[in-house]
Amino acid sequence: MTSSTVENGEATVPLDADRPRALLEIRGAIPARYYWGAGLGFIGLFLLGWVLLTELGLVSPIFLPPPAAVLQELVRQVQEGILWQDVSASVYRITVGWLISTAVALPIGILMGNFRLFEGLFEPFIDLVRYMPAVAFIPLTILWAGVGDTQKFIILFIGTFFQEVLMIMDNVKTVRYELIQVSYTFGLNRREVLFHVVLPAAMPGIWDTFRITLGWAWTYLVVAELVAANVGLGYRIMRAQRFLETETIILGILVIGVLGLMTDYSFKLTYRWLFPWVVRESQGE
Amino acid sequence: MGRPIKLLAQHVWKVFGSGPRGQAVVAVEDLSLHIHANEFVSLIGPSGCGKSTFLRMVAGLERLTRGEIQVDGRRITGPGADRGMVFQSYTLFPWLTVRENVRFALKKQDLSRQAQEEAVSHFLHQVGLQGFEDAYPAQLSGGMRQRVAIARALVYRPQLLLMDEPFGALDAQTRLLMQELLLRIWEEDRTTVLFVTHDVEEAILLSDRIYVMTARPGRLKAEVAVELPRPRSLLETESSPRFVELRRHLLALIREERIGPNPVGGA
Numbered sequence: 001m002t003s004s005t006v007e008n009g010e011a012t013v014p015l016d017a018d019r020p021r022a023l024l025e026i027r028g029a030i031p032a033r034y035y036w037g038a039g040l041g042f043i044g045l046f047l048l049g050w051v052l053l054t055e056l057g058l059v060s061p062i063f064l065p066p067p068a069a070v071l072q073e074l075v076r077q078v079q080e081g082i083l084w085q086d087v088s089a090s091v092y093r094i095t096v097g098w099l100i101s102t103a104v105a106l107p108i109g110i111l112m113g114n115f116r117l118f119e120g121l122f123e124p125f126i127d128l129v130r131y132m133p134a135v136a137f138i139p140l141t142i143l144w145a146g147v148g149d150t151q152k153f154i155i156l157f158i159g160t161f162f163q164e165v166l167m168i169m170d171n172v173k174t175v176r177y178e179l180i181q182v183s184y185t186f187g188l189n190r191r192e193v194l195f196h197v198v199l200p201a202a203m204p205g206i207w208d209t210f211r212i213t214l215g216w217a218w219t220y221l222v223v224a225e226l227v228a229a230n231v232g233l234g235y236r237i238m239r240a241q242r243f244l245e246t247e248t249i250i251l252g253i254l255v256i257g258v259l260g261l262m263t264d265y266s267f268k269l270t271y272r273w274l275f276p277w278v279v280r281e282s283q284g285e
Numbered sequence: 286m287g288r289p290i291k292l293l294a295q296h297v298w299k300v301f302g303s304g305p306r307g308q309a310v311v312a313v314e315d316l317s318l319h320i321h322a323n324e325f326v327s328l329i330g331p332s333g334c335g336k337s338t339f340l341r342m343v344a345g346l347e348r349l350t351r352g353e354i355q356v357d358g359r360r361i362t363g364p365g366a367d368r369g370m371v372f373q374s375y376t377l378f379p380w381l382t383v384r385e386n387v388r389f390a391l392k393k394q395d396l397s398r399q400a401q402e403e404a405v406s407h408f409l410h411q412v413g414l415q416g417f418e419d420a421y422p423a424q425l426s427g428g429m430r431q432r433v434a435i436a437r438a439l440v441y442r443p444q445l446l447l448m449d450e451p452f453g454a455l456d457a458q459t460r461l462l463m464q465e466l467l468l469r470i471w472e473e474d475r476t477t478v479l480f481v482t483h484d485v486e487e488a489i490l491l492s493d494r495i496y497v498m499t500a501r502p503g504r505l506k507a508e509v510a511v512e513l514p515r516p517r518s519l520l521e522t523e524s525s526p527r528f529v530e531l532r533r534h535l536l537a538l539i540r541e542e543r544i545g546p547n548p549v550g551g552a
C-alpha cells in the first residue's frame with residue numbers, strides 16, 4: 001500500500017496523510033499524539049480505577065490505601081529525608097553492583113563472541129550457573145559477606161552477570177562476517193579489525209544489553225534488600241509489611257517503578273544520541 | 286599477449302569439512318588460471334560451483350587445500366591491501382558516513398590527511414556520489430551502496446580488484462547502470478580485475494576474457510576470449526554480432542552443466 005499522491009492532471013488530489021487512516025493497520029504508522037495519548041490515557045484510567053475502588057470504600061485501606069494516603073506518605077518521607085536516604089542507598093548499590101558485573105561481562109563477552117576458544121572455555125560453566133536462582137544465594141552471601149553493601153553487590157552480580165555475558169557474546173556474534181573480511185582486504189590486522197570494526201558494529205546491541213540488564217538488576221536489588229538491610233527501598237517495603245503500613249509499601253513500589261523507567265529512558269535517549277546511524281526496522285514508512 | 290602476469294593460480298583445490306566426522310565437499314577442484322596486468326577477466330559458472338570460494342582464496346581470506354596462488358609472482362599467504370574486494374552483500378560500515386567509509390580503506394596507507402581527502406573525493410566523484418558524502422549507508426539505495434563499496438575498493442589502488450557478483454542483489458535497471466559505470470571507470474584506469482558473476486551478458490560486456498566453471502565440484506570448463514572493441518557501450522556492444530555469438534556459445538556451455546551428471550568427488 002502506498003501513501004503517495006495520485007497523478008491526476010492539473011487537479012490536486014489530497015495526500016493520503018490528510019485522510020483519516022485506520023489506526024489498527026498491521027505495523028502501520030500512527031500520529032504521535034495518538035501513540036502518547038493512548039499510553040497516558042491508560043495510566044489515567046488505572047489511577048481512576050484506584051481512586052474509585054478506595055474512595056467508595058470497596059476495599060479496606062489496609063489492603064489498598066487511596067492515592068491520597070500514598071501521596072501523604074510521600075510528603076512525609078520527603079520531609080523527614082527518609083526517601084532521599086533510601087533512594088541514594090539503593091541507587092548506589094545498584095550502580096556499583098551493575099558496574100562490577102558489566103566490567104567483567106564486557107571483556108569476557110567480547111572474547112567469547114570473537115574467539116571460539118573462549119566460548120568453549122566459559123560457556124558450559126556459565127550455562128550451569130545461570131540456571132541457579134540468584135535468590136537462593138542470599139543465605140550464602142550473608143554468610144560470606146555479612147549484611148553490608150558487599151552482600152548486595154554479590155547478589156546483583158550473581159543475578160545479572162551470567163545473563164549479561166551471554167547477551168554481549170550474542171551482540172558481538174551478530175556482526176556480519178563480510179564486514180570483518182572486507183576489513184582484512186584493507187590490510188588491517190586482527191587487533192585493528194576487533195577495535196575498529198567488530199566493536200563499533202556491536203556497540204548498539206551491547207548498549208541495549210546494558211539497558212535490559214540494568215532493569216533486571218532492580219529486581220535483584222530489592223530482593224537483596226528485603227532480606228538484610230537497614231536502609232534502602234527494599235528494606236523500607238519489608239519493614240512496612242511488619243506494621244501493615246500499606247501506603248509505604250505502595251509508595252516504595254511506585255518509586256522503584258519510576259526509577260526503573262527513568263534509567264530505561266535515559267539509556268534509550270543516549271542510544272539515539274550515540275548511534276544516530278541505526279535505523280529501526282519495525283515500522284514501514 | 287606479452288603483458289606480465291598479475292594473477293597466477295596453479296592447481297588450486299579447496300575441500301570443506303574434511304574433518305573426522307564431516308562429509309567432505311570439494312568446492313574447487315584443480316583450478317588453474319591466469320590474468321594479465323590490466324586485464325578484465327570474468328569467472329562464470331552455475332551457483333554453488335565454487336566461484337566465491339576461489340575468490341576468497343585469492344583475497345587470502347580462505348586457505349587453499351592444495352595448489353598455489355601468486356600475485357605479481359609472489360605466493361599469497363593472507364589478505365593484503367594489494368588485493369581489493371567488492372562483495373555481493375552490503376559491506377559498508379553502517380556507523381560511518383559515505384566519506385568516512387571510503388577513507389577507512391586508507392587507514393594503512395601512508396598518506397597525509399589532505400592526500401586522503403583528495404583520493405576519497407576523486408573516487409566518490411568517479412562513482413557519481415558527490416553530494417552524498419555525509420549520508421549514512423542506511424540512507425542510500427542498494428545501487429548507491431555498491432557504488433560506495435566500489436569507490437572504497439579502488440581508493441587504496443589495489444593491484445588486483447576482486448568482485449564477487451557485486452551487482453547480483455540489484456534490480457535489473459540499476460544493474461545495467463552499474464555495468465555501464467564500471468565499464469567507464471575501468472576503461473579509464475584499467476586496474477586488473479577478476480569478476481565473478483553468473484550473468485553471461487554482464488561477463489561479455491565487461492570482460493577481455495571469460496573463464497567458465499563446471500558445476501560442483503568447480504573445475505575449469507572453458508576459456509573464451511571476448512575480442513570486442515573498446516571503449517564499449519551497453520547499447521552498441523549488446524547489438525553486435527560478436528556479442529550475440531558469444532552469448533549463444535556461453536549459454537550452451539552453461540546449459541550443459543545444468544543438465545549433465547554432477548558427481549561429487551571425495552578427496
Ligand SMILES: Nc1ncnc2c1ncn2[C@@H]1O[C@H](COP(=O)(O)OP(=O)(O)O)[C@@H](O)[C@H]1O
Nearest residue numbers: 301302310312331332333334335336337338339
Ligand atoms: N565455509 C564453508 N564450509 C563448507 N562448505 C562451504 C563453505 N563455503 C562454501 N561451501 C560450499 O562450497 C561450494 C561452493 O560455494 P561457493 O564458492 O559459495 O559457490 P558460488 O559462489 O559459485 O555460488 C558450495 O557447495 C558450498 O556449499
Ligand SMILES: [Mg+2]
Nearest residue numbers: 336337338450
Ligand atoms: Mg557466490
